[in-house]
Amino acid sequence: MTVETTPSREPQDAHKPVRSGDAHLRIVGAAGLDRILRPLHRWVWSDARRRGEKLLKFAQTEADGGRDIARAAERTHDALLRRLYLRHALDEQRHANLFRTRGRAILREVGQKREDGDATFDGNFFSPGERGLDDLQVDEESEGSLLAFLHLSEKAAARRFAVYQEVLEVDPVTRDVFVDVLKDEAFHMNYTLSQLKRVEPKKAGWRLWWARLTRLWKGYLRIASAIANVMGGIVLAVQYFVILPIFALMAKRSAKKELPGWAPARDGGERSLRSQY
Amino acid sequence: MKILGLSAHYHDSAAALVIDGVPVAVVQEERLSRKKNDAAFPLKAIEWCLEQAKLEPEELDAVVFYEKPMLKFERILTSALRAFPKSWSSFPKAMKNSLGEKLWVKGIISSHLGIPGSKIFFTEHHQAHAAAAFLTQPAKRAAILTADGVGEWATLSVGVGEKMDDGRVAIKLLRELHFPHSLGMLYSTFTAFLGFEVNEGEYKVMGLASYGKPEYVDQVRQVISPEKNGAFSLHLDFFDFHTTAKRSYSEKFVQLFGKPRAPHEPLDPTTPEGARYANVAASVQRVLEDTLVEITKSLHEETGESVLCFGGGVALNGVANGRILRESGFSEMYVPCSPGDAGCALGAALYADRIFFKNPHVDFPDHPYWGPSVDPEELAAVASEDGLPIETVASDDALLDRTVDLLASDKIVGWMDGPCELGPRALGNRSILAAPHTVAMKDRLNKEIKYREEFRPFAPAVPIEVAGEYFELPPGGARLGAFMSGVFPVKPEWRDKLAAITHVDGTARVQTVERDKAPKFYALLEKYGKKTGIPILLNTSFNLAGEPIVTRAVEGYSTLRRCGIDVVIAGRYIVSKKPSHAVMPTDGGTS
Numbered sequence: 001m002t003v004e005t006t007p008s009r010e011p012q013d014a015h016k017p018v019r020s021g022d023a024h025l026r027i028v029g030a031a032g033l034d035r036i037l038r039p040l041h042r043w044v045w046s047d048a049r050r051r052g053e054k055l056l057k058f059a060q061t062e063a064d065g066g067r068d069i070a071r072a073a074e075r076t077h078d079a080l081l082r083r084l085y086l087r088h089a090l091d092e093q094r095h096a097n098l099f100r101t102r103g104r105a106i107l108r109e110v111g112q113k114r115e116d117g118d119a120t121f122d123g124n125f126f127s128p129g130e131r132g133l134d135d136l137q138v139d140e141e142s143e144g145s146l147l148a149f150l151h152l153s154e155k156a157a158a159r160r161f162a163v164y165q166e167v168l169e170v171d172p173v174t175r176d177v178f179v180d181v182l183k184d185e186a187f188h189m190n191y192t193l194s195q196l197k198r199v200e201p202k203k204a205g206w207r208l209w210w211a212r213l214t215r216l217w218k219g220y221l222r223i224a225s226a227i228a229n230v231m232g233g234i235v236l237a238v239q240y241f242v243i244l245p246i247f248a249l250m251a252k253r254s255a256k257k258e259l260p261g262w263a264p265a266r267d268g269g270e271r272s273l274r275s276q277y
Numbered sequence: 278m279k280i281l282g283l284s285a286h287y288h289d290s291a292a293a294l295v296i297d298g299v300p301v302a303v304v305q306e307e308r309l310s311r312k313k314n315d316a317a318f319p320l321k322a323i324e325w326c327l328e329q330a331k332l333e334p335e336e337l338d339a340v341v342f343y344e345k346p347m348l349k350f351e352r353i354l355t356s357a358l359r360a361f362p363k364s365w366s367s368f369p370k371a372m373k374n375s376l377g378e379k380l381w382v383k384g385i386i387s388s389h390l391g392i393p394g395s396k397i398f399f400t401e402h403h404q405a406h407a408a409a410a411f412l413t414q415p416a417k418r419a420a421i422l423t424a425d426g427v428g429e430w431a432t433l434s435v436g437v438g439e440k441m442d443d444g445r446v447a448i449k450l451l452r453e454l455h456f457p458h459s460l461g462m463l464y465s466t467f468t469a470f471l472g473f474e475v476n477e478g479e480y481k482v483m484g485l486a487s488y489g490k491p492e493y494v495d496q497v498r499q500v501i502s503p504e505k506n507g508a509f510s511l512h513l514d515f516f517d518f519h520t521t522a523k524r525s526y527s528e529k530f531v532q533l534f535g536k537p538r539a540p541h542e543p544l545d546p547t548t549p550e551g552a553r554y555a556n557v558a559a560s561v562q563r564v565l566e567d568t569l570v571e572i573t574k575s576l577h578e579e580t581g582e583s584v585l586c587f588g589g590g591v592a593l594n595g596v597a598n599g600r601i602l603r604e605s606g607f608s609e610m611y612v613p614c615s616p617g618d619a620g621c622a623l624g625a626a627l628y629a630d631r632i633f634f635k636n637p638h639v640d641f642p643d644h645p646y647w648g649p650s651v652d653p654e655e656l657a658a659v660a661s662e663d664g665l666p667i668e669t670v671a672s673d674d675a676l677l678d679r680t681v682d683l684l685a686s687d688k689i690v691g692w693m694d695g696p697c698e699l700g701p702r703a704l705g706n707r708s709i710l711a712a713p714h715t716v717a718m719k720d721r722l723n724k725e726i727k728y729r730e731e732f733r734p735f736a737p738a739v740p741i742e743v744a745g746e747y748f749e750l751p752p753g754g755a756r757l758g759a760f761m762s763g764v765f766p767v768k769p770e771w772r773d774k775l776a777a778i779t780h781v782d783g784t785a786r787v788q789t790v791e792r793d794k795a796p797k798f799y800a801l802l803e804k805y806g807k808k809t810g811i812p813i814l815l816n817t818s819f820n821l822a823g824e825p826i827v828t829r830a831v832e833g834y835s836t837l838r839r840c841g842i843d844v845v846i847a848g849r850y851i852v853s854k855k856p857s858h859a860v861m862p863t864d865g866g867t868s
């Protein structure tokens with residue numbers, strides 16, 4: 001008996017989308033920066049273990065992305081959008097399964113995961129998954145801004161996946177997974193744009209610009225907060241080694257005095273509900 | 278008196294509104310935000326609760342938070358100091374994590390709700406667990422046990438509760454065990470070791486345990502040893518959860534139990550490696566049970582009470598609960614529908630009401646249905662917009678008959694009725710229901726709907742009066758089964774006919790259904806019994822993997838569209854899938 005820890009089969013109605021040939025692949029050919037970074041991508045994807053682990057991570061983000069889109073379907077009052085979102089959600093669910101199955105197969109081939117702390121460099125910054133570094137707040141967006149955001153994010157994903165597929169000569173099976181997924185991504189990118197134009201014909205262009213600016217701003221915030229985080233970490237680490245040793249000594253002493261086993265419960269007296277201690 | 282209870286920031290956040298001593302509305306944030314285990318400050322839950330009573334925040338008399346933030350911070354800081362210098366890498370993270378909104382809860386409540394600090398109160402974490410366990414059940418007096426990962430310092434506490442004739446209530450916690458000595462942490466460490474997600478995969482360990490033999494009990498006993506009066510201590514060199522956030526077990530732990538399982542590794546208990554994992558699971562399960570039985574036995578002797586109320590996340594371990602009931606000496610045992618931290622929102626509100634404000638105790642029905650109600654019209658509207666077949670029946674009775682027909686013909690039914698449940702278990706208001714008879718049904722549910730491991734069993738629901746005919750229930754077992762809190766053997770003669778809900782070791786996590794608490798669900802079981810001879814249905818939560826249980830009808834609808842459920846039912850509407858030739862839309866837009 002084999003006990004799989006996740007689905008081994010697609011859901012019943014995870015229909016494959018209707019496809020219109022390779023035109024999609026042309027639309028989403030690798031562009032700009034990703035083209036320049038191709039050698040780097042090739043290197044990131046060259047290691048089998050890293051590849052397996054990345055695919056598992058992608059599976060996770062595809063599944064999360066699918067849930068976000070399903071949420072969008074539950075929220076919308078537009079019947080056509082609901083149907084499209086539901087189909088989109090099923091696509092992402094299918095991608096998650098594809099990535100997971102492939103990632104597991106690779107990791108099975110290369111053998112066991114190393115002990116923690118010895119993980120391979122995963123190069124996530126260079127090759128994030130579909131939703132990449134975008135985070136989607138379905139509940140907070142209006143229909144138009146959600147569609148604009150989705151369009152940009154799907155477009156970025158489609159480009160990214162096109163590059164991955166190009167640099168995966170070493171692993172044709174994984175490349176085929178990306179080819180398969182890429183067709184759906186092209187559909188996602190196209191329908192979100194055409195629906196944006198239908199839902200908000202006058203504001204569509206403005207929505208897209210606003211979404212672009214928001215993504216830039218969020219990117220800046222992400223970098224800024226990462227830097228602040230590192231700096232804060234350094235300050236705290238310095239404090240840790242400069243100020244804390246003496247207190248650590250005291251804490252260790254008092255820990256030694258503590259007897260194992262039961263301690264009396266703190267008094268639940270009347271005053272205590274006002275106190276945060 | 279209007280009291281709002283809140284839990285937030287660590288696991289499941291939730292809000293509970295208690296008015297004049299009675300819960301009016303309780304809901305977990307995840308059910309509204311649709312983010313599983315949402316731990317954010319529960320704004321949506323608060324808003325919904327206040328809406329139910331048409332209250333403005335200023336009209337609240339008190340807002341009670343379920344733990345003491347400063348005390349918790351003290352524990353985090355002290356633990357880091359004690360682990361010096363090993364904690365150097367986790368210290369900055371722990372500080373940044375706690376110094377944010379987790380520490381300034383009072384300010385956050387005050388600014389979000391616009392109420393003065395004088396109306397904001399804090400119970401201790403285990404006081405809230407104890408109140409959620411004792412004050413939501415009918416017994417006048419009881420012994421109380423709470424056990425979880427950790428609150429402020431306490432990880433486990435024992436005490437007694439009494440509702441006096443004059444209405445006064447006393448909850449006296451007698452003693453407690455402190456971090457890092459924690460049954461919850463012990464179990465979570467093994468959960469991580471076995472490759473499951475901590476705070477989420479604990480019940481997978483319990484399910485897996487049934488496939489193994491407790492061959493590692495001696496090794497587990499090396500990492501946890503007994504102290505006086507049923508207490509215990511963990512041997513800290515086997516653990517790392519108190520020093521770093523990266524890993525919960527240490528190198529020494531790995532030397533003792535072997536290589537940990539990677540999350541992506543398939544788990545097959547018939548292979549030697551899989552059997553080792555199952556055996557490790559069985560061993561920690563055994564030691565957990567033994568420890569709880571020891572503690573409850575001595576609590577029983579000490580207090581002489583006949584009823585035990587058990588709260589905290591550890592109380593979700595139904596196998597352990599079954600053993601406590603059989604072996605501790607307590608003749609009745611009660612586990613609330615939400616023994617974990619979400620239930621603490623209600624616990625904190627009730628504790629403040631009865632103990633701090635000294636309001637007299639008021640009995641209220643101990644059902645789990647405190648959340649938002651389903652709106653059947655919403656289901657009908659979206660289904661008809663999408664052109665799905667909708668059947669409308671004329672009466673409740675006809676609906677039940679039709680549902681029974683569907684179930685008896687092996688259809689999988691998404692069932693939504695009334696207010697949603699509080700707590701992690703669907704108990705008949707947001708349930709996926711199916712015939713409980715065949716292994717094929719179990720496999721179908723695993724593969725097409727739940728996308729989950731075969732070693733996690735599905736639960737049966739049965740009318741309480743006849744539960745004993747199908748399951749070997751000890752005295753008090755039927756009561757414990759009200760919220761699926763106990764695991765009991767299926768009677769051998771029924772195992773073949775109840776194959777979808779009988780676990781590999783012949784047990785099941787039974788839900789005993791009472792007519793007055795869930796009349797419609799009860800009637801459904803009765804009618805199913807009349808038709809098939811067995812009044813039992815498979816009952817699993819109405820959600821997909823990674824999603825919270827559905828709340829609104831449209832969420833049930835979207836679940837129908839994304840998995841192998843055959844029909845969704847709400848009110849008098851039965852919505853089924855389109856015939857399979859139907860095509861999903863391509864782009865209907867205007868580009």
Ligand SMILES: [Fe+2]
Pocket residue numbers: 062091092095130181185
């Ligand atoms: Fe995708």
Ligand SMILES: [Fe+2]
Pocket residue numbers: 092130154157184185188
């Ligand atoms: Fe996509």
Ligand SMILES: [Fe+2]
Pocket residue numbers: 402406425426427428589590617618
């Ligand atoms: Fe807790």
